[in-house]
Amino acid sequence: MPSEFALIHALRAIATDPAARALADDAAVLAIGGETLVLTLDTLVEGVHYLPADPPADVAWKLVAVNVSDLSAKGAVPLGCLYSHALGEDEWDRAFLEGLDQACRHFAMPLLGGDTVRMPEGAPRSFSLTALGTGPKDCAVPCRTSARPSDQVWVGGTIGDAGLGLAAARDALDGEPVHLAALLARYRRPMPQPRLGVSLAPLVHAMMDISDGLLVDAARIAAASGVAIRIDAEAVPLSPALRAVAGDAIETRIAAMTAGDDYELLFTAPPGNNARILAVAHALGCSITAIGEVSAGGGLTLLHQGKPLPLPGRLGYQH
Incomplete structure (x- = not known):
């Protein structure tokens, strides 16, 4: 199984558009007319990024927050999000949606759509969220590659x-x-x-x-x-x-x-x-x-x- 870095290295041959920033940053940066769109995606997997016993509302909050964190690092204002939901027990899902609503409201990032999927019985849950934001107007979108001596x-x-x-x-x-x-x-x-x-x-x-x-x-x-x-x-x-x-x-x-x-x-x-x-x-x-x-x-x-x-x-x- 390739490591994260080996996989990213292989993907760079595919992600050649300048907006991808050579897959070396927290987000993609896409210029559209006079605006800059910042896009990022994160996934939370049960047993990897959260514990099975974690409250579902907290899992949803974290899913939103980690994406907002990527936007923050690019100086981007949250614009909206799309997410995929692994269907499970009704009570768990209801609590998850309550947390999702709380987080989207707190960070002023409206839910715009997404997808649902039913996992095989016993499989760990997995949730993905794509966040969109508007980048800075009066400066370049910050990146990882611009640190300078004496900073x-x-x-x-x-x-x-x-x-x-x-x-x-x-x-x-x-x-x-x-x-x-x-x-x-x-x-x-x-x-x-x-x-x-x-x-x-x-x-x-x-x-x-x-x-x-x-x-x-x-x-x-x-x-x-x-x-x-x-x-x-x-x-x-x-x-x-x-x-x-x-x-x-x-x-x-x-x-x-x-x-x-x-x-x-x-x-x-x-x-x-x-x-x-x-x-x-x-x-x-x-x-x-x-x-x-x-x-x-x-x-x-x-x-x-x-x-x-x-x-x-x-x-x-x-x-």
């Missing part, structure tokens, strides 16, 4: 909560109920920030969302842009709930940076834009943190107390 590396929100939330969902994590609930919410109901992505688009060089883990996604920007990226482990923002449950040792930080499912923005920008970037985040009530730098060269370096730290064997989630 600062920034991240939105906090990192690692969803990884511990998954452990909580499996009843494999001890802690105060209030902290476990906060972590579980980050796993089941991610909250991408599309308004932040739209506002940052004119100020950044490269931007993507963190889905597979901070370290692996930073490495992807470095590889796509042909630059080196240095991440300061101590600068990576951790939530109070995560620190209360798991502490703040370097092992905890590495676990947070490789867990994935964060759906926060990771971007690089010239230092001259720092004040404007911070002002944008403050105006929207969003937290952002500078966590590293871009330099000439290649690869990813992780610093701990100012010194290079060996990278973990697994930088993030592997498909």
